[in-house]
Amino acid sequence: MEQKTGKQSIQFAQAPYIISAASVAGKKEGEGPLGKLFDLVCNDDRFGEDNWEKAESTMQNEALSAAIAKAKIQKSNVRYLFGGDLLGQLIATSFGLENFDIPLFGLYGACSTCGESLSLAAMTVSAGYADYAAAVTSSHFGSAEKQFRFPLAYGNQKPLSATWTVTGSGAFIVSNKRGNARITGITTGKVVDFGVKDSMNMGACMAPAACDTIYQNLMDFCRSPEDYDQIITGDLGYVGQEILIELMKDRGFDISKQHMDCGIEIFDRDVQDTHSGGSGCGCSAVTLAAKILPNIEKGAWKRILFVPTGALLSTVSFNEGQSVPGIAHGVVIEHC
């Protein structure tokens, strides 16, 4: 059976299952609307470690351990890890996952990495290369601010278009063993560069990429927005959501009824002072694990399009005057 669909998509002949998911989050995320849904909330933003980077490694470690336990398998059953984070050289991932002793494919797609890792894990399992593969991603407010923006102690003010990097990690076990949620297809994103240069407005950088991937998904699978119960982006926030809905309208589709954004879901803007919303590759990962998958598993949502969005921001390219291109990877998840 031909699995390649349209220009950028795969419709799996043997659709793999997400058999377990786990979420680990920080204190602020624990105080937000999804707080009670996370598997683990740690009130210490260093997770018992002496710096934020090690804290992020600990989150990945805890998330993957929990996902493996929930799947009722041993870590030796997991044949491949697909992991990534926002930090240079993926240090949260390499140090966080090294003691699992499992072959690792390190990935970087900025905040879209949760979609990239699930896509590759699904491709791997569906092809028969593994019975179990894990997808793990994380972000941490402290380590991300330090790397991409200003030292926290500097106390800079942020414009209202800025997002708040989520401290969290999500892990997923993808398998050919039966579960209640299934990855039936993927639409892999291209780098989309509208020339936006504002590092304090990631939503505007990513919205064109999200639009490109969602539009292509609808084309490749011959679907309309109504074929999805939800179309869920990663971390566009309020600013990016508005742009995405406008861009999709320009392409002939109204997704305002279906659209949901993990960055909007995870914080209470009015109470938590998080401006445009949450962001980071932990944002979409913990929201998928804690809120989206449970809704799919119980059948409240029959089919969703999950589109983690990434802004390919680097301080080096930014300081050299380059734009901030975006990328977004779509994953179709269905109840079964």
Place this chain on the structure above:
Amino acid sequence: MEQKTGKQSIQFAQAPYIISAASVAGKKEGEGPLGKLFDLVCNDDRFGEDNWEKAESTMQNEALSAAIAKAKIQKSNVRYLFGGDLLGQLIATSFGLENFDIPLFGLYGACSTCGESLSLAAMTVSAGYADYAAAVTSSHFGSAEKQFRFPLAYGNQKPLSATWTVTGSGAFIVSNKRGNARITGITTGKVVDFGVKDSMNMGACMAPAACDTIYQNLMDFCRSPEDYDQIITGDLGYVGQEILIELMKDRGFDISKQHMDCGIEIFDRDVQDTHSGGSGCGCSAVTLAAKILPNIEKGAWKRILFVPTGALLSTVSFNEGQSVPGIAHGVVIEHC
């Protein structure tokens, strides 16, 4: 047919072909022993751009364009790009490949990324997800020194154990269409951490990972070193080569006759003052494209094990007192 082999390997039921390869290199590399074998050597280390990072993007762009032309296909035939580099947030890759308008999986495995990208491209093509997939990696001496060590203008001295980051990019088209070299199997590496903390001795950081992957490849495929014409690591250099051969002896295998290292091949140590040898994810990529594949295609080598090696070094984790773990991804390439 069962494709999973042993603990960490895949033996492809439908082994994909590497139908074309292209290499782009800098001036110093052009003056080395492989100089005449590269497709393009640029005497300007900025490749006509105004900084090293853009130069690295240009190299990736040139390498992929050349590989697509050599394969006699159009860029629209390439369904997926698997790409990466050493820079934070993969800026060489995202800016270098964005105008191809092809779905991109961004990868980070430090200098092992060439092996990681070929592995995933082979898995993708063999499973029928694509007829053509491209694997592209690069490194640049200037951008790497600036990011990982000292400003070039500082003129620091290096110990003899240090390697010289290769300025170069290699691109490969992997396809189910027939060629003269075939990826018959892969062995995906784990993060291996011997606790080495010397950022000026990458060979020592990576040798344990290379040993782990090579040993596991021999176990998983029930082979001995003699079953390979060459066992080729990425960038261990002279220091790392010695350690690898000793470590393999401890595990019961003498690979001294088969072992070759791209970092040793690419420079003339005596004339070019490159200390332990070349390194970077461009090093193994251009050596594969310019020297290794031609030998396989003409049948001089029937079967080789190609093992790009990566040191998961980051200035942040290094300054926080962490070690430099290694990872190595094995790719079995055969003449056909």
